[in-house]
């Protein structure tokens with residue numbers, strides 16, 4: 436045994452930190468998504484089984500991506516410590532461990548969508564840097580240790596410390612010195628390693644900030660949106676009750692929910708953007724952003740919601756979208772008979788599949804460039820995304836869109852379909868109680884109960900509320916601009932003292948009433964009535 440286990444582990448962690456920092460520095464040039472942490476994280480996001488992902492979203496919520504990165508770093512640190520311990524015995528074993536990590540990093544970076552040969556560079560440089568760090572930290576100790584026959588870990592540590600005095604600190608410490616001198620050298624060795632870890636962390640984080648700061652916000656700020664040929668109908672005053680805690684009729688961009696698989700928000704420069712419409716079409720098209728903006732624009736309010744939304748959940752929002760009707764582009768490209776699926780592809784490789792028939796049935800499915808009067812926010816898909824009234828986002832609302840490929844449902848399964856979600860998923864009729872909030876205490880007497888209800892593209896014609904499983908009572912519907920958005924509703928409840936359960940259900944434009952049967956979001960959207968408990972004083 437040559438180097439103390441603790442020191443070896445520490446040296447391994449330091450080498451890993453140096454590797455990540457070096458890789459992040461290279462990724463400033465090769466792009467933030469080629470960094471091994473992001474590439475490996477991306478592979479994890481794409482491959483973890485659905486229940487694990489659902490659990491992560493449940494537990495970490497909105498921070499699931501940060502949790503994933505922190506988890507990956509901790510796991511890496513643990514393995515790096517093991518590699519360091521092995522390296523303390525034989526540097527060659529250490530190099531083998533690093534090579535293994537290098538291979539994983541390179542493989543992940545090269546297999547990410549949009550990868551080029553250059554994407555391998557961060558992991559390669561990182562592995563090289565880790566090897567150098569390990570050599571710097573351990574070479575003399577391993578050699579010294581091999582030359583000294585020591586029995587215990589404590590002895591090994593002492594020997595290592597002695598070597599550190601020579602190698603790392605280079606202070607020319609007397610080798611045959613007293614135990615006191617050896618302990619001091621050991622301390623200095625440790626300090627060197629800790630400094631290395633700290634320095635690498637600062638450098639790595641700095642590089643990350645630098646590479647993600649080179650984003651497209653400045654370009655976005657310069658985008659001038661054309662006026663719509665067909666403007667959105669004005670929102671009637673009666674569409675919004677403006678109650679505290681009640682979701683406003685129009686969701687502002689900053690509060691609009693965000694769901695995607697991207698660990699790093701794609702930065703797509705509209706000047707380089709191209710949309711290809713191809714596959715089973717007679718006339719493939721390619722458009723620039725200017726081409727798209729030159730086409731007649733339509734502006735509509737459309738409510739978008741996520742299939743993962745639980746009953747009562749808030750993965751839903753309503754915005755005023757500006758864009759080109761998808762149907763116009765399809766008409767121009769002329770899909771061949773039987774091409775029943777339009778696959779939208781994002782710049783980061785994510786895909787969704789929408790029925791061709793839905794996109795051509797006259798509804799306002801848009802290739803959107805504007806959201807509530809602004810260019811699309813970067814996180815919501817700048818410069819171009821799709822929105823389709825009536826379908827869940829995962830089958831209809833591709834962000835950072837670069838391709839529309841006409842194909843068939845038999846031929847191709849999109850991203851979430853391969854992971855167990857339904858190929859086709861129309862939004863289910865749903866309703867939610869926003870006021871009073873869950874678990875609230877309210878005063879007895881007339882009490883405002885309010886919320887939202889949605890059944891995009893079918894519309895909402897009735898909302899009912901019941902108390903403690905009693906008779907359903909009809910609520911008052913607020914106005915709306917179309918069947919493609921949610922509607923607010925309210926009902927004045929003669930509240931009596933005690934604990935009470937309030938439930939809501941909606942009926943859509945096809946006269947179907949929302950089912951009370953509980954089902955989970957997977958595979959095609961949750962069902963059940965939103966039910967809250969409140970205490971009346």
Ligand SMILES: Nc1nc2c(c(=O)[nH]1)N[C@H]1C(S)=C(S)[C@@H](COP(=O)(O)O)O[C@H]1N2
Pocket residue numbers: 691692693694695696697739740741742781782785814815816827828829832833834835
């Ligand atoms: N490129 C890309 N587009 C995507 C997704 C994604 O992961 N990647 N997620 C989809 C899902 S599941 C939903 S619900 C909507 C959410 O859109 P938002 O984040 O703008 O609210 O985007 C859709 N478009």
Ligand SMILES: [Mo]
Pocket residue numbers: 694740741742743827828829
């Ligand atoms: Mo979603």
